[in-house]
Amino acid sequence: MTTQIAPSLLSADFANLERDIRVVEKGGADLLHLDVMDGHYVPNISFGIPVVKSIRPCTRLKFDTHLMLARPWEFVEPFKAAGSDSITVHAEVCEDPGAVLRQIRSLDMECGLCINPSTPVEVLFPHLEELDLALIMSVEPGFGGQSFQPDVLPKVETLALQCLDRGLSVPIQIDGGVTPDNAAACRRAGATILVAGSAVFGAADRAAAISAIRGADTIA
Ligand code: DX5
Ligand code: ZN
Numbered sequence: 001m002t003t004q005i006a007p008s009l010l011s012a013d014f015a016n017l018e019r020d021i022r023v024v025e026k027g028g029a030d031l032l033h034l035d036v037m038d039g040h041y042v043p044n045i046s047f048g049i050p051v052v053k054s055i056r057p058c059t060r061l062k063f064d065t066h067l068m069l070a071r072p073w074e075f076v077e078p079f080k081a082a083g084s085d086s087i088t089v090h091a092e093v094c095e096d097p098g099a100v101l102r103q104i105r106s107l108d109m110e111c112g113l114c115i116n117p118s119t120p121v122e123v124l125f126p127h128l129e130e131l132d133l134a135l136i137m138s139v140e141p142g143f144g145g146q147s148f149q150p151d152v153l154p155k156v157e158t159l160a161l162q163c164l165d166r167g168l169s170v171p172i173q174i175d176g177g178v179t180p181d182n183a184a185a186c187r188r189a190g191a192t193i194l195v196a197g198s199a200v201f202g203a204a205d206r207a208a209a210i211s212a213i214r215g216a217d218t219i220a
Contacts, residue, residue: 001169001192004030005210006064008175008197009055010046010144017051018058024200027207028214031064033175033195034084035144040070041093042142049075049082056083064088064193066114066175068141073100080107088112088135088173091123101130112173116141121155125162131170133193134159138186139176144197148177153189160190180212187215 007029012020021032037046052063062085069075072089079087087104091113094100104111110132115123117137124134136155139146156172163170174186175195183194196213203209 001171003187003214004171004193005200005214006031006033006173006193006195007200007206007210008033008035008144008195010035011197011201013201014047017055020201021055021059021061023206024210025059025061028210029061029200031193032059032061033197034063034065035197036065036067036069036075036079037142038069041090042068044142049078052079052084053082062086064112064195066112066135066195069093073103076100076103076107076109080109084109086110086112086132088114088133090114090116090141092116092119097127098130101127105130114175115155117149117152121158121162124159128163128166128168128170133171133173135173135175136191137176138174138178141176145202146177148179148182150182150185153185156186156189156191178213180209183213184215 007024035046037044039045065084065087067089089100101111112133112135114135138149138152171192173193174191178194178196179199200206200209
């Protein structure tokens with residue numbers, strides 16, 4: 001599986017979203033990662049449905065929507081209407097993750113399931129067959145710019161092995177504190193979608209940052 005880079009809009013200049021989105025699209029981004037926070041599940045609020053709708057005409061990039069919400073199932077339809085292409089929900093808040101994943105799929109979106117650094121990776125196992133992506137957080141969700149937690153990498157390895165054992169090719173996404181310095185370790189562990197906010201939008205040359213995170217081994 002080739003590595004995909006998903007810049008997180010959370011670290012963009014909110015007064016210039018269109019400009020920043022175009023820069024990362026031109027700079028080689030594969031997806032645009034949208035971090036939606038509700039101030040309940042996580043102790044922070046970011047942006048929501050109207051912003052997603054407003055930026056939809058600015059780009060062809062797929063909208064990879066990471067819902068850090070206490071009740072994500074209530075917002076699946078509005079995000080679809082706003083232009084989301086995939087929706088990822090936290091396993092920690094879903095009593096029946098399978099039902100939420102099917103709800104997302106039923107609206108022709110890709111579905112993802114996410115776990116926090118302290119959540120065991122085995123929580124994802126019953127759902128692997130129905131997942132379009134599995135997201136392993138490498139920071140506590142809620143804020144950009146935190147330090148990468150390398151102790152989540154064994155969970156990525158375990159998940160990659162589990163997928164291999166079952167003959168599945170579920171993309172494994174890693175999110176939080178990803179930089180050019182730790183990206184190789186993420187890729188080696190088996191992550192195939194690397195989310196990066198501050199390492200991309202905080203860089204003077206965003207295209208160079210995207211290439212550096214993607215890694216020399218995947219540049220054609
Ligand atoms: C954290 C978000 C991440 C984060 C990524 O709650 O899910 O997507 O903003 O930003 P960096 O790369 O700055 O950690
Ligand atoms: Zn995220």
